[in-house]
Structures are given as C-alpha cells and as structure tokens.
Amino acid sequence: MLVAGTTGSGKSTLLHNIIGNLLNYNSAKLFLVDTKNIEFNEYQLKNISDVNVSYTYYEALFILDLLLDTMENRFSNLRDNKSLYFPPIVLIIDEFADLIMQDKNDEFYEKLCRLAQKSRAAKIHIVLATQRPSVNILNGTIKANFPTRIACRVASGVDSKVILDECGAEDLIGKGDSFLKDSTRSMERFQIAYTDCYEICKYFGTK
Numbered sequence: 001m002l003v004a005g006t007t008g009s010g011k012s013t014l015l016h017n018i019i020g021n022l023l024n025y026n027s028a029k030l031f032l033v034d035t036k037n038i039e040f041n042e043y044q045l046k047n048i049s050d051v052n053v054s055y056t057y058y059e060a061l062f063i064l065d066l067l068l069d070t071m072e073n074r075f076s077n078l079r080d081n082k083s084l085y086f087p088p089i090v091l092i093i094d095e096f097a098d099l100i101m102q103d104k105n106d107e108f109y110e111k112l113c114r115l116a117q118k119s120r121a122a123k124i125h126i127v128l129a130t131q132r133p134s135v136n137i138l139n140g141t142i143k144a145n146f147p148t149r150i151a152c153r154v155a156s157g158v159d160s161k162v163i164l165d166e167c168g169a170e171d172l173i174g175k176g177d178s179f180l181k182d183s184t185r186s187m188e189r190f191q192i193a194y195t196d197c198y199e200i201c202k203y204f205g206t207k
Contacts (some may be wrong), residue, residue, distance in 0.1 A: 001126075002143070004133040005164040007144045010176035010192045011129055012039050014150065015092060017193060018127060020200040023050070024056050028088040031067070035098040042119045042197040057102040060093070064111040067124055067169060071115065074122040091115075096128040097137045101195070116145035118136025133163040148182040152192070 005011030022028040030051045034040040034180050044053040054063055067089065074086055091100065103109050116126055129145065130137060133154060151169035154160050160169035166180050172178065175191030 001127070001148040001150065002133075002138060002146045002163060003127060003129040003150045003152075004128075004131070004138075004154055004159065004169075005178075006131055006155050007023065007175075009152030009154070010178060011152045011174070011175050012094070013176055013196065014178070015039070015094060015127070015129060016195050016197055016200060018090075018092065019045065019051075019197075020195055020203075022088075022090055023048070023200070023204055026088055027092050031063050031089070031091045033063065033091070033093040033099070035060075035095055037050045039094050040197065040202050046201040048204050049199060057099055060099055061108055061111070063091065064108065064115060067119070068111060068115055071119050071122040071124055074124075075118075078122075084125045091125070091145070092127045092129070094129050095131065097130045097132045097134075100137050111163045113141055113145065116142075119139065135162055138162055140173055149180070151179045151181075153177065 003011055003014060019030060022030060026049065030052045032040040032043065032051065034053060040053045043051045054060055070089065077084055098118055099108055115124070121128065126146070146167045149161045149163050151160060153172040153174045154163065154169045157167040157170050160167045163169065164179060164187065165186070168187060169179055176194065178190055178192055180190060
C-alpha cells in the first residue's frame with residue numbers, strides 16, 4: 001500500500017492505526033522504518049513484542065535483505081508442503097522519499113522492488129508512506145507493485161495525480177480526511193480514526 005499526505009493530514013495517525021490493528025487482530029511481526037527518528041521511536045522504547053524499529057538507510061537495507069531471505073525460505077518450504085501457515089510480516093516505511101534520496105546506487109530501490117513483486121504470496125506486506133508523492137519517488141514500477149493507495153490531504157493536484165492517478169486529494173480538509181483507491185474501490189472517502197503510538201504502547205504494554 002502507498003500512503004501520501006502533508007503535515008497535519010493524518011498520514012502518521014493512519015500508520016499508527018495500521019500498527020495497532022495488526023498487533024491486535026493479526027499477530028503480525030512488524031518492521032518499522034523511521035528515518036526522522038520520531039514517529040515510531042516509542043514502540044522501541046516500550047519494547048513492544050513483534051515490533052522492530054529501524055532508523056537509518058543502512059538499517060533499512062539490512063531489513064530488506066532479511067525479508068528477501070525470509071521470502072525465499074517461505075517459498076522453498078511451501079514447495080515441500082503447500083499447507084504450511086506463515087504468520088504475516090508487515091514492513092512499514094515512513095517517509096520513503098528520504099531513503100530514495102540517499103539511495104545513490106539504487107540498491108535500496110532494487111531490493112524493495114524485488115520484495116514487492118513476490119512478497120504477498122509469502123505473507124509479507126509493505127506499506128510505503130511519504131509527504132512528497134513526486135514522480136521520481138513513486139515511479140511506475142513502484143506504483144505497479146502497490147495497487148492499494150491512500151491519500152490524505154496533499155499539497156497540489158499534481159501530487160494527487162501521482163498517488164491516486166487523479167485530482168481530488170488536494171481538496172481534502174486534513175486531520176484524517178482521506179481517499180482510498182484499490183482494485184475494488186475508486187476514490188472512496190473516509191475518516192481516519194485518531195490514535196497515536198502512546199495509546200497503542202499503553203494498551204499492548206499492559207496486556
């Protein structure tokens with residue numbers, strides 16, 4: 001899934017919603033990448049189980065290598081026993097654009113694309129979020145492998161076209177007002193429920 005939205009649009013709140021629901025309902029293992037060292041730091045401080053937080057470009061590369069190996073191992077095991085169940089793994093990257101700007105030799109980009117092309121069949125899923133949905137960040141290859149898009153309020157109609165392939169997200173009111181577009185829904189408007197990392201950590205820290 002691709003997520004875009006400016007400051008105050010509700011993008012980060014959406015990511016916390018996703019994390020809370022995955023922990024509560026799906027027993028998922030989460031890998032969170034936060035180059036700003038702000039949004040996901042509390043999950044590491046509270047040592048929430050099944051949540052791994054990374055902060056740098058090189059740590060993100062390590063996570064991609066780990067998930068690529070996990071994906072191939074799962075495929076190998078499935079060839080031997082198709083009835084195997086694997087718990088879901090979800091990689092959430094906040095401010096994906098920061099990593100792409102550091103990716104001078106396209107190593108991160110190429111590994112991410114390799115993972116995205118096949119990972120769903122291995123129950124590995126990816127959420128990419130950015131404040132700047134420009135064409136050099138969310139190019140055709142990225143968009144082709146991320147069929148679900150959520151746009152909170154963005155800065156311009158051009159940004160809306162990049163994330164949703166049509167205008168409209170620039171006119172949202174912010175604070176969680178969003179559009180969803182996927183294989184069955186086109187520009188479905190919805191309101192993101194408010195939560196934050198402190199509420200989620202408080203809940204899962206006392207379970």
